Amino acid sequence: MKNTIKIILPLLCIGLFGFNKPPKKATVTFKASGACSMCKDRIENALDKPGISKAKWEKTTQSVTITYNPRKLEEIQLHNLIAIAGHDTEKVKALDKAYQELPDCCKYRDGKVCDD
Numbered sequence: 657m658k659n660t661i662k663i664i665l666p667l668l669c670i671g672l673f674g675f676n677k678p679p680k681k682a683t684v685t686f687k688a689s690g691a692c693s694m695c696k697d698r699i700e701n702a703l704d705k706p707g708i709s710k711a712k713w714e715k716t717t718q719s720v721t722i723t724y725n726p727r728k729l730e731e732i733q734l735h736n737l738i739a740i741a742g743h744d745t746e747k748v749k750a751l752d753k754a755y756q757e758l759p760d761c762c763k764y765r766d767g768k769v770c771d772d
């Protein structure tokens with residue numbers, strides 16, 4: 657019985673003191689399409705927003721790794737920021753208008769690649 661209390665009490669305390677809140681920091685990696693270092697800058701700049709502490713896009717893996725605050729942003733918003741800048745992610749397709757406005761060499765859907 658005493659042992660049970662020893663186990664339950666700390667759990668109860670954790671529950672009361674914000675265990676239910678999401679953590680302040682989370683890191684996610686997902687697919688985001690791009691062609692070159694200009695795309696890298698564009699994607700990373702699009703993620704230069706409050707609540708995002710780190711964003712790194714990699715051409716070789718066509719993926720972006722983002723450290724953000726889940727209390728301020730939902731993961732889908734990260735996808736939206738990238739899509740608005742003209743780049744497809746695994747969950748959100750870029751707006752046509754934004755894609756058309758990309759420089760020719762950044763038109764990743766045609767398999768184009770800029771010289772870096």
Ligand SMILES: [Cu+2]
Pocket residue numbers: 690691692693694695696761762763770
């Ligand atoms: Cu590019």
